[in-house]
Amino acid sequence: MNKAVVPETLQSLDQRSRDIFRRIVESYLGDGEPVGSRNLSRILPVSLSPATIRNVMSDLEHLGLVYAPHVSAGRLPTQLGLRFFVDAFMEVGDLSSAERNSIEAQVRASGESQSAESVLTQASQILSGMSRGAGLVLASKAEGALKHIEFVRLEPTKALAVLVTQSGDIENRVIDLPLGVTPSQLIEASNFLNAHIQGRTITEARQEIARLKEETQQALDALSQLLVEQGLAIWGGAGGGQPARLIVRGRGNLLESVSAEADLERLRHLFDDLETKEGTLQLLDLAEAGPGVRIFIGSENKLFSLSGSSLVIAPYRDSEQRVIGALGVIGPTRLNYARIVPMVDYTAQLVSRLLR
Missing domain, CATH: 3.30.390.60 (Heat-inducible transcription repressor hrca homolog; domain 3)
Structure with missing residues (x-):
């Protein structure tokens, strides 16, 4: 969703609609299941009848923010709804001191030899473990003057x-x-x-x-x-002639999140695409296009459109603030974005410091 549209859409929702929408999205991010009017009536901060909730859900569906996967089912957020939630409602938390110390200790322990390879590999492993998605690090060759x-x-x-x-x-x-x-x-x-x-x-x-x-x-x-x-x-690609290198850990986490054979096949295609030179360069372009962490949900980026995956990505930089790579998390669209954004942000800052 274009951020310019967010205030307009937000203004069209009263407080009751906002509460119901938030609960639908939060429920989806928690368990991936549709939530119905009866369950919503039990968890909303104000007392509303299931009939009233159904009317609000119908309005949200008309706005394209939610949909019913089956006729008798509850509602799930659409991709547009997830983008709207991320832009308008999500409160990004921060990592605790213990989490920061843990990430730094693990990365430093792997990189006692100051090997860039070990630092980057461990960073992707940490992101995978903490997010339950796939941790991704794109290592481009540092460009010399x-x-x-x-x-x-x-x-x-x-x-x-x-x-x-x-x-x-x-x-x-x-x-x-x-x-x-x-x-x-x-x-x-x-x-x-x-x-x-x-x-x-x-x-x-x-x-x-x-x-x-x-x-x-x-x-x-x-x-x-x-x-x-x-x-x-003639010197094509990131960092001159040497192609960017992709490190991915935790692919199995993504495979566990899907059940249909078609979904498994789409994930395989995603990783095949990622490991082409064009795919890695596109990832680097995504990270370079913004100053900090960027979130791409589903088909917002053509690289992920078939797999229905989301990407949270941030660049890491050299001592002159040039982008020399990117790292992030790939996962299902119901990623815990509020938790993963500060995780990716801190890891990118840490890797930037260690590789200088």
Whole structure:
């Protein structure tokens, strides 16, 4: 739900409707079962008849916030209803000192050697154990600041693009050359890039070159422009040429939450999609798009639309506040969001500190 719509929808609900809606959602988050008017009449803070409650539930259904899975059943929140609840009603708690200390002790114990691999693996294990969902950590290669790029012709239609970072790392890629490229155009393209990429990461360099598109068109001919674009595009993916790495713990928790064979198959497809390069990059994009923890419910993101899963995700950063990865929890839509959000947030902050 668009957050701009939340006040309008909230305003259309009186206090009685809000109470009933909250109880329906909280009941669903607790046990996943529909709740009926008779049960609601017993747990509401005010005394209301089942008939009155049914009328309110009908109004909520008309707004698209709840639905009846069966004719005679109670109500469950729709995906729209869950988003509305998260945006308008959910009170995010905080971790206790004991929980924070426990998370930190476990992560530090696994990373006594300061191995990034052990820190990240343990973080995914902790998130899985505490959430009863699947803990996910996306580890992208840390992007180094660039120093120099050069094109070396190998044959008329091939060149070696040589990328040097300020830390001294060197990466080579073979690129296809447009027909007719001259040695002077190779030099011209590398000079233009070097004037604008020094001290920037690959991601920042791409953004800068995109920003300077008009200047590039004025300064370079068409073939040199193409070389400039290819010279950066060849290092595809998060962190340069090395693909992001996905660590997932607790897949069995998700399998336990489904019963139908079709649901199991959708979960298998989800993990297959996650482990493609496109899937991992999409996860990183989701985390980078916001400053903190983000919640995606069901089909709000196409990566999860088939599985009906939800994702709570946050980025972790290096010492210069650059996003170098993401971590979070995947689970059914009835995740305990209020508890998982601070858990993911704190773990992301902790991992950021330990990897600096």
